Amino acid sequence: MTISRSPAAPLLPELIKKFRAIVGAKYALTDPADIEPYLTEERNLFHGRSPLVLRPGSTAEVAAICELASEHRIALVPQGGNTGLVGGQTPHIGEVVVSLRRLDKIREVDTASNTMTCEAGVVLQVAQQKAAEVDRLFPLSLGAEGSCTIGGNLSTNAGGTAALAYGVAREMALGLEVVLADGRVFNVLSKLKKDNTGYNLHNLFIGAEGTLGIITAATLKLFPKPRAMETAFVGLKSPAEALKLLTIAQGEAGGTLTSFEILSEIAVDFSISHGIDVRDPLQEKHPWYVLLELSSPRDDARATLEAILTRAMEEEIIDDAVIAANLTQRAGFWKLRDEISSAQKPEGGSIKHDISVPVAAVPAFIAEADAEVIKLIPGARPVPFGHLGDGNLHYNVSQPVGADAADFLARWHDINAVVFEIVLRMGGSISAEHGIGALKRAELPDVKDKTAIELMRQVKAMLDPLGIMNPGKVL
Amino acid sequence: MTISRSPAAPLLPELIKKFRAIVGAKYALTDPADIEPYLTEERNLFHGRSPLVLRPGSTAEVAAICELASEHRIALVPQGGNTGLVGGQTPHIGEVVVSLRRLDKIREVDTASNTMTCEAGVVLQVAQQKAAEVDRLFPLSLGAEGSCTIGGNLSTNAGGTAALAYGVAREMALGLEVVLADGRVFNVLSKLKKDNTGYNLHNLFIGAEGTLGIITAATLKLFPKPRAMETAFVGLKSPAEALKLLTIAQGEAGGTLTSFEILSEIAVDFSISHGIDVRDPLQEKHPWYVLLELSSPRDDARATLEAILTRAMEEEIIDDAVIAANLTQRAGFWKLRDEISSAQKPEGGSIKHDISVPVAAVPAFIAEADAEVIKLIPGARPVPFGHLGDGNLHYNVSQPVGADAADFLARWHDINAVVFEIVLRMGGSISAEHGIGALKRAELPDVKDKTAIELMRQVKAMLDPLGIMNPGKVL
Numbered sequence: 001m002t003i004s005r006s007p008a009a010p011l012l013p014e015l016i017k018k019f020r021a022i023v024g025a026k027y028a029l030t031d032p033a034d035i036e037p038y039l040t041e042e043r044n045l046f047h048g049r050s051p052l053v054l055r056p057g058s059t060a061e062v063a064a065i066c067e068l069a070s071e072h073r074i075a076l077v078p079q080g081g082n083t084g085l086v087g088g089q090t091p092h093i094g095e096v097v098v099s100l101r102r103l104d105k106i107r108e109v110d111t112a113s114n115t116m117t118c119e120a121g122v123v124l125q126v127a128q129q130k131a132a133e134v135d136r137l138f139p140l141s142l143g144a145e146g147s148c149t150i151g152g153n154l155s156t157n158a159g160g161t162a163a164l165a166y167g168v169a170r171e172m173a174l175g176l177e178v179v180l181a182d183g184r185v186f187n188v189l190s191k192l193k194k195d196n197t198g199y200n201l202h203n204l205f206i207g208a209e210g211t212l213g214i215i216t217a218a219t220l221k222l223f224p225k226p227r228a229m230e231t232a233f234v235g236l237k238s239p240a241e242a243l244k245l246l247t248i249a250q251g252e253a254g255g256t257l258t259s260f261e262i263l264s265e266i267a268v269d270f271s272i273s274h275g276i277d278v279r280d281p282l283q284e285k286h287p288w289y290v291l292l293e294l295s296s297p298r299d300d301a302r303a304t305l306e307a308i309l310t311r312a313m314e315e316e317i318i319d320d321a322v323i324a325a326n327l328t329q330r331a332g333f334w335k336l337r338d339e340i341s342s343a344q345k346p347e348g349g350s351i352k353h354d355i356s357v358p359v360a361a362v363p364a365f366i367a368e369a370d371a372e373v374i375k376l377i378p379g380a381r382p383v384p385f386g387h388l389g390d391g392n393l394h395y396n397v398s399q400p401v402g403a404d405a406a407d408f409l410a411r412w413h414d415i416n417a418v419v420f421e422i423v424l425r426m427g428g429s430i431s432a433e434h435g436i437g438a439l440k441r442a443e444l445p446d447v448k449d450k451t452a453i454e455l456m457r458q459v460k461a462m463l464d465p466l467g468i469m470n471p472g473k474v475l
Numbered sequence: 476m477t478i479s480r481s482p483a484a485p486l487l488p489e490l491i492k493k494f495r496a497i498v499g500a501k502y503a504l505t506d507p508a509d510i511e512p513y514l515t516e517e518r519n520l521f522h523g524r525s526p527l528v529l530r531p532g533s534t535a536e537v538a539a540i541c542e543l544a545s546e547h548r549i550a551l552v553p554q555g556g557n558t559g560l561v562g563g564q565t566p567h568i569g570e571v572v573v574s575l576r577r578l579d580k581i582r583e584v585d586t587a588s589n590t591m592t593c594e595a596g597v598v599l600q601v602a603q604q605k606a607a608e609v610d611r612l613f614p615l616s617l618g619a620e621g622s623c624t625i626g627g628n629l630s631t632n633a634g635g636t637a638a639l640a641y642g643v644a645r646e647m648a649l650g651l652e653v654v655l656a657d658g659r660v661f662n663v664l665s666k667l668k669k670d671n672t673g674y675n676l677h678n679l680f681i682g683a684e685g686t687l688g689i690i691t692a693a694t695l696k697l698f699p700k701p702r703a704m705e706t707a708f709v710g711l712k713s714p715a716e717a718l719k720l721l722t723i724a725q726g727e728a729g730g731t732l733t734s735f736e737i738l739s740e741i742a743v744d745f746s747i748s749h750g751i752d753v754r755d756p757l758q759e760k761h762p763w764y765v766l767l768e769l770s771s772p773r774d775d776a777r778a779t780l781e782a783i784l785t786r787a788m789e790e791e792i793i794d795d796a797v798i799a800a801n802l803t804q805r806a807g808f809w810k811l812r813d814e815i816s817s818a819q820k821p822e823g824g825s826i827k828h829d830i831s832v833p834v835a836a837v838p839a840f841i842a843e844a845d846a847e848v849i850k851l852i853p854g855a856r857p858v859p860f861g862h863l864g865d866g867n868l869h870y871n872v873s874q875p876v877g878a879d880a881a882d883f884l885a886r887w888h889d890i891n892a893v894v895f896e897i898v899l900r901m902g903g904s905i906s907a908e909h910g911i912g913a914l915k916r917a918e919l920p921d922v923k924d925k926t927a928i929e930l931m932r933q934v935k936a937m938l939d940p941l942g943i944m945n946p947g948k949v950l
Contacts, residue, residue: 110833110835111722112718112722112833112834112835113833113834113835113836113866114725114834115833135726156671157671157675159669159671163668163669165730167646168668168669170675171642171646180926184926184929185926186924186926186927186930187924187926187927188924188927190902190904191833191834191866191902192831192832192833192866192902192903192904192907193638193643193831193834193865193866193867194634194638194643194831194862194865194866194867194904194907194908195831195904195906195907196631196632196634196682196904196906196907196908196909196910196911197904197905197906197911197915197919197922197923198682198911198919198923198927198928198931198949198950199679199682199683199687199930199931199934199949200632200645200678200679200681200682200683201679201927201930201931201934203675203678203679204674204675204676204678204679206675207671207673207674207675208674208675212674223729223730224725224726224729225726226729243587247586247587250589250699250772251610251699251700251772252772252773253772253773254698254699254701254730254731254771254772254773255640255698255729255730255731256729256730296729297725297726297727297728297729298727298728298729298775298778298779298782300773300775303773304773307773356667356668356669356670357667358585358587358588358590358666358667359587359588359589359666359668360585360587360588361588387669390668390669391588391666391667391668391669392668392669427665427666427667428667429665429667429669429670429671429672430672431670431671431672432667432669432670432671433669433671434671435671436671436672436673440672444672444673447672448672448673449661449662449663451655451659451660451661451662452661452662452663452673452676453673454659455661455674455676455938456673456674456676458937459674459676459937462933462934462937463930474673474674475673
């Protein structure tokens with residue numbers, strides 16, 4: 001994908017020298033081989049270019065970088081674990097990359113207040129492990145957790161599989177430390193669950209994808225560690241039945257229902273066919289599947305799960321179900337789910353959507369989107385799966401069998417258009433958890449409330465009047 | 476309390492006529508007797524004045540009011556149930572009051588998506604009842620729930636007794652409809668739990684106390700209705716022991732621990748002495764008490780509560796405990812808690828604080844604040860109580876026995892000063908749930924991050940360049 005904007009002005013050697021002086025020679029990368037890993041991304045949709053990657057080691061260094069960049073109107077791209085899926089972390093026009101990975105201290109863990117203050121570069125998995133060490137849960141969980149960072153998670157307002165019970169990344173942050181474009185440090189790190197002293201500003205930076213400032217640290221909520229987890233894999237006839245199961249499960253399990261994933265038959269087929277060591281947990285095939293998980297501080301999760309499944313069986317909502325007998329089996333259920341994206345690769349080109357609609361609208365969305373996509377490209381194979389409990393589907397479409405992948409992928413925007421039309425008509429979002437970045441920037445003005453776009457532009461102009469913070473992303 | 480600002484310019488008759496034309500003659504109040512109820516407030520700290528109260532019946536009418544007000548630079552004060560405690564809803568200098576109470580429609584309830592879309596004037600209790608009718612819970616709960624409104628709850632980011640498990644009002648709003656100062660309607664009413672399309676703007680208006688725009692509707696989260704509630708009243712030695720009990724209760728009950736209130740002996744004494752039909756649930760006196768409640772979708776709450784209390788007994792954290800045997804007894808426990816504020820009245824003047832500190836710091840805060848307050852005014856009687864689970868205390872101070880109430884109340888700011896110094900040193904907030912309004916406006920610049928204040932001023936200038944939205948509040 002090509003990003004057509006004017007390239008950033010070349011960096012003069014004396015300016016590189018000034019930036020280098022801030023972080024130290026070792027942490028100012030100018031060698032193309034050193035820079036390369038910061039330019040590529042997972043899906044190979046984007047490849048950036050940059051004359052300079054800075055790896056600051058403190059908030060003060062980040063502030064000095066922003067101040068210098070402001071003075072000379074140098075565009076910056078903040079980057080965490082470089083796992084984003086919409087090109088938000090990529091320097092498309094030769095911007096300076098500011099990698100936050102060296103800000104990797106966990107500044108404080110407070111088990112009485114149930115908070116943890118992490119710097120932006122802390123890897124999500126490290127934060128999870130630190131919480132577990134003190135008998136707490138940091139619930140944010142997603143595919144890239146081994147390499148994505150807390151700063152990136154907050155800048156993109158990451159979702160993942162635990163959002164149903166614990167919310168998205170935004171809801172896990174009590175406070176932030178942010179370096180603004182001009183180098184001022186906005187410090188509202190706070191352990192407070194209730195604080196009504198003035199406007200809520202920190203939420204502006206969460207999900208802003210680095211276009212309003214650079215998040216350097218956050219105070220995160222911790223939760224009691226669940227003692228019991230119970231996981232079931234269920235076969236059923238339709239998304240409408242899955243929705244009925246969701247309502248029963250929420251009624252019986254309340255906040256202990258921590259995951260509720262829907263999987264289409266083709267998604268399960270792909271995962272079993274192409275995933276390594278993926279097995280079908282059920283005896284027979286079903287048109288749809290649900291993976292649901294309960295996490296409870298008490299030892300009652302098994303009884304609750306059985307009550308849910310029994311009631312759903314009696315009401316003929318589900319056709320078959322298996323409860324994981326042990327952790328290995330549980331891991332097997334999740335592997336089947338987690339391998340779906342990569343299992344699409346051997347099936348050829350895949351056009352991806354990360355959409356959400358009101359939970360009640362999911363069945364109608366799938367029916368309408370399937371029909372429209374197949375009408376547009378006969379033989380195209382929709383592979384819907386995702387977080388039904390959040391109304392969030394990864395509505396991916398695999399190419400027709402035997403078609404040319406490039407020809408199919410050339411229809412990316414055509415497919416997007418029909419899918420997004422349905423999403424918007426149903427009051428949904430064209431980016432549920434991945435963000436806008438560079439990928440969906442062109443679509444944003446068409447899908448968003450007009451006044452919202454006006455206000456976004458005002459906020460951008462207010463916080464980044466020179467336009468140096470991750471230009472060409474979001475707006 | 477006197478608010479010293481220049482009075483608003485007198486409203487010319489032709490302008491009153493124009494405003495009247497928007498809402499209809501019946502809903503444009505100019506008779507002082509009709510206006511009076513909009514000028515007084517619960518604590519009698521403030522008494523406002525206004526030439527005109529407008530009672531619009533639709534979002535379009537609110538928009539027309541704002542447009543006209545912008546055109547003529549007329550200051551507006553939005554008002555919901557008029558139950559605020561910081562003078563935020565009072566027209567101090569002759570502003571036009573915009574009462575939202577006629578916007579009282581529940582536009583939609585969606586039990587599959589677990590959302591409810593309410594207009595601003597819906598009374599909180601009505602929203603709670605509507606949720607209950609469809610077998611759901613709308614968990615926001617506070618003393619004024621019989622008369623406060625959803626719009627006011629969101630504008631002040633209300634807290635209350637259920638915030639421990641369900642969060643404050645902010646966390647219950649998925650989306651908003653807001654009329655901006657210039658009359659534009661910002662519509663991000665949304666049922667989506669995940670939506671990463673651009674900046675998070677609606678949180679700016681939540682907790683802004685009507686200074687950035689007028690909230691006219693909101694899409695709220697609903698939760699499964701708990702099947703079982705179990706409530707205990709516990710006697711123990713100190714806030715430190717209460718904190719240990721909290722950690723045990725959270726570990727055992729997780730998200731089903733829905734309330735955890737701490738009460739000092741004097742608070743309980745006042746409530747028993749002066750409250751109507753308030754009885755001591757325990758046989759003997761204790762220096763401190765905790766009221767804790769579990770709400771579970773399953774019938775396991777009793778067993779969990781017993782497990783918590785047994786463990787706390789064994790570890791010698793608590794000295795006595797009683798579990799409510801029925802709903803009447805449960806109501807009795809809560810009455811004891813809810814009567815504390817009014818039970819202070821017969822004890823003379825009371826200087827109030829609505830503060831929060833990190834949960835871990837609550838014991839140290841109480842010890843230091845008690846010592847400093849008594850040093851400042853010998854004989855003064857601190858009456859701490861509140862939401863320990865949120866680190867939020869209503870740290871009220873009753874006058875010395877036999878002192879002159881007016882003399883004591885004249886020390887309001889002196890007492891505030893010593894209490895706030897401790898709060899700030901501990902990383903706390905001088906307004907945990909009541910807001911800033913007019914009451915704490917002067918203190919705000921001293922207690923807030925300097926950059927935060929700068930950004931707040933920029934946001935205010937951006938959204939309300941003419942300064943007509945609730946002037947003299949917050950900033």
